[in-house]
Amino acid sequence: MVDKPTFDSEAGSLGASPDEVQFRFREDEPVDHGTVTVDACCDQTNATAVRIEPGDDTRQLLPFLDRLALIEVNFPTFADGRGYSAARILREAGYIGELRAVGDVLVDQLSHMRRCGFDAFAPDRPLDEEAAQRAFATWDNVYQNAADARRTIPELRHE
Amino acid sequence: MYAYDKYDQAMVDARVEEFRDQARRRLEGTLSEEQFKPLRLMNGLYLQLHAYMLRVAIPYGTLNSRQMIALADIADKYDRGYGHFTTRQNIQYNWIKLEDAADILADLSRVEMHAIQTSGNCIRNISSDHFAGAAHDELVDPRPYAELLRQWSSFHPEFTYLPRKFKICVIASEKDRAAMRLHDIGIQIVRNDNGEIGARFYVGGGMGRTPMIAPMIRSFVALDQLVTYAEACLRVYNRYGRRDNKYKARIKILVHELGAEEYTRQVEEEFAHLLDVGVEPPRAELERIKEFFADPAFEDGPKTLDRSDPDFALWVDRNTHRHKHDSYVSAVISLKPVGGIPGDASGDQMRVMAQLAEQYSFDEMRITHTQNVVLPHVRIADLHALWTALDQAGLGAPNLDTIEDMIACPGLDYCSLANARSIPLAQRISERFGASGKTAKLGELKLKISGCINACGHHHAGHIGILGVDRKGVENYQLSLGGSEAEDVSLAKITGPGFTENGVIEAVETVTDVYLQRREGEERFLDTYRRIGMEPFKEALYD
Numbered sequence: 001m002v003d004k005p006t007f008d009s010e011a012g013s014l015g016a017s018p019d020e021v022q023f024r025f026r027e028d029e030p031v032d033h034g035t036v037t038v039d040a041c042c043d044q045t046n047a048t049a050v051r052i053e054p055g056d057d058t059r060q061l062l063p064f065l066d067r068l069a070l071i072e073v074n075f076p077t078f079a080d081g082r083g084y085s086a087a088r089i090l091r092e093a094g095y096i097g098e099l100r101a102v103g104d105v106l107v108d109q110l111s112h113m114r115r116c117g118f119d120a121f122a123p124d125r126p127l128d129e130e131a132a133q134r135a136f137a138t139w140d141n142v143y144q145n146a147a148d149a150r151r152t153i154p155e156l157r158h159e
Numbered sequence: 160m161y162a163y164d165k166y167d168q169a170m171v172d173a174r175v176e177e178f179r180d181q182a183r184r185r186l187e188g189t190l191s192e193e194q195f196k197p198l199r200l201m202n203g204l205y206l207q208l209h210a211y212m213l214r215v216a217i218p219y220g221t222l223n224s225r226q227m228i229a230l231a232d233i234a235d236k237y238d239r240g241y242g243h244f245t246t247r248q249n250i251q252y253n254w255i256k257l258e259d260a261a262d263i264l265a266d267l268s269r270v271e272m273h274a275i276q277t278s279g280n281c282i283r284n285i286s287s288d289h290f291a292g293a294a295h296d297e298l299v300d301p302r303p304y305a306e307l308l309r310q311w312s313s314f315h316p317e318f319t320y321l322p323r324k325f326k327i328c329v330i331a332s333e334k335d336r337a338a339m340r341l342h343d344i345g346i347q348i349v350r351n352d353n354g355e356i357g358a359r360f361y362v363g364g365g366m367g368r369t370p371m372i373a374p375m376i377r378s379f380v381a382l383d384q385l386v387t388y389a390e391a392c393l394r395v396y397n398r399y400g401r402r403d404n405k406y407k408a409r410i411k412i413l414v415h416e417l418g419a420e421e422y423t424r425q426v427e428e429e430f431a432h433l434l435d436v437g438v439e440p441p442r443a444e445l446e447r448i449k450e451f452f453a454d455p456a457f458e459d460g461p462k463t464l465d466r467s468d469p470d471f472a473l474w475v476d477r478n479t480h481r482h483k484h485d486s487y488v489s490a491v492i493s494l495k496p497v498g499g500i501p502g503d504a505s506g507d508q509m510r511v512m513a514q515l516a517e518q519y520s521f522d523e524m525r526i527t528h529t530q531n532v533v534l535p536h537v538r539i540a541d542l543h544a545l546w547t548a549l550d551q552a553g554l555g556a557p558n559l560d561t562i563e564d565m566i567a568c569p570g571l572d573y574c575s576l577a578n579a580r581s582i583p584l585a586q587r588i589s590e591r592f593g594a595s596g597k598t599a600k601l602g603e604l605k606l607k608i609s610g611c612i613n614a615c616g617h618h619h620a621g622h623i624g625i626l627g628v629d630r631k632g633v634e635n636y637q638l639s640l641g642g643s644e645a646e647d648v649s650l651a652k653i654t655g656p657g658f659t660e661n662g663v664i665e666a667v668e669t670v671t672d673v674y675l676q677r678r679e680g681e682e683r684f685l686d687t688y689r690r691i692g693m694e695p696f697k698e699a700l701y702d
Contacts, residue, residue: 054402078197078320079197079320080320080402081280081317081318081321081322082398082402084316084317084318084319084320084397085317085394085397085398088317092432092436106194108181108198109320111316112314112316112317113316116316116317131180131184134180139170139173140169140173141166141169141170142314143170143311143313143314143315144311144315145436145438145439145440146316146317152440153166153167153310154310154440156166157444157447158444158447
């Protein structure tokens, strides 16, 4: 995983697509086709990209993680925090593909989203580049274990 | 008491800078009020009727004199010379300017304080027993566990946009002085049959419009799994708590709708999973934290008092609590002077309390959820000198746990949600009962007043509760009886039709008369009510 996000300004394509991805912390090629719903993904054995809505049960996807290269988690409003749990559950289950936060993604949620395992961000409205970089770097250290495998403050205290 | 290390300090400092940037963007107009709202709320800043209100966290209600003096300075410098201690053991300031907010947070960070997560749909300040570390009846000091949870819940990446606010309470005695079972999570530290210390979890309590008493969902969680279990409780809530209706979004509704058994099943499943993932902090961290809460150097001294001054003797009887060391007591400073605003203290009074804490209580104070201040460790030999100093500062009201020691929310005088005024009603009731001498006759009587159904004044848990409502544009007050927030927890029941402001004061008079006529032996108001039921009170009120 790269430390500095790359700014993806080119690329035009399908669905909820790479061209809307403003920040990406991965070096592999983005999936260049649209996503399907969780239900469709469970029925359809060839889908490689899926989109989770807040009310979906993320754990339904766990049997299919091997074949998924992109999971989008939609935040219809920033105040709906279910997507944070969805992200962690996916990472805890060993998902290593792209995990993309889409929708009402704002500067002030970026650092928490990152900690929960999101490695790509496609906000509805593009974010101020500088403010976003500052947000990603807000916390030198963190108290809790999460999906980012950072050493926590309690761990650092007892090294 | 807990002291920050470089990590804790850096977290708070980072938050001050982050907020300074957010406030600047709001003042410049880059952030809309809608976008700014959740951010300011995470930093304890509310927009109220007349101004911004800033709520400062006092973790588990414990603070030292340096911190109390900083709170006094903020009251004088940025507010109108007052602060208001809250039912969450916090303090709030009612007249704050947005332009000053970041500076206040910076002032707080210099004394290891903050306003982080004192509002918003996140895990709030952890509350605890105000006699923690001092009470004769506690198993252990609950505060190390509260501190462990404070750190875990601060800036939690997964649980910052919960369906609704989330309140956790930790106690460690059978006696409940913190309304533990009226919290989203109530934790009681207990000893199991094998002699091990662990945590008993109650989940889904709360007041508000739909009051609920939290059911126990697990009788014992091992201490090295405490954070993991809490994380499981929160994750189930974050995923499945209702988000379609703000008024049904608290965890109590989820637990109620699923049933405690099904909620528990889901938590246990998530818990098993999270044990595999490994989210618990190293066990050594709890041990590190515990060292900060070691007993101060108690010394043997006189264990008896000269009670020849009746005013002093009354204050001792009402306002002190038995300590685990027999040469000490915990002394409670009442912030309920007759006719005063419950929980208010001036900057000068805060400085007096700070100085007395330094002199007489190992530099420690506690805020109670009933909006008073505790000096936890006072030598019995020093009590008279302490009382004399308090009395001179107007802080010697001998009325703890009496009808004068009421909880009242800020009400329509400050709060944008309120339907009715609470403070003037509280003032009038305490004046009336204080003047008539009836306070003394009534003994322990917990009166709690809320100015709207959000129940910040805990009226559901009052022996007598008063709820202000708006009835066709007129303030109207409903009376309820029989609530308790203690270990005998119960929810109060409404007597019947509501009253005017004058009428409800008469109604309180009437129900206390019924009690005085009907009580047997040493019964408290609550005991008599439980024995004779609602009917006799109703008859006296409405027939």
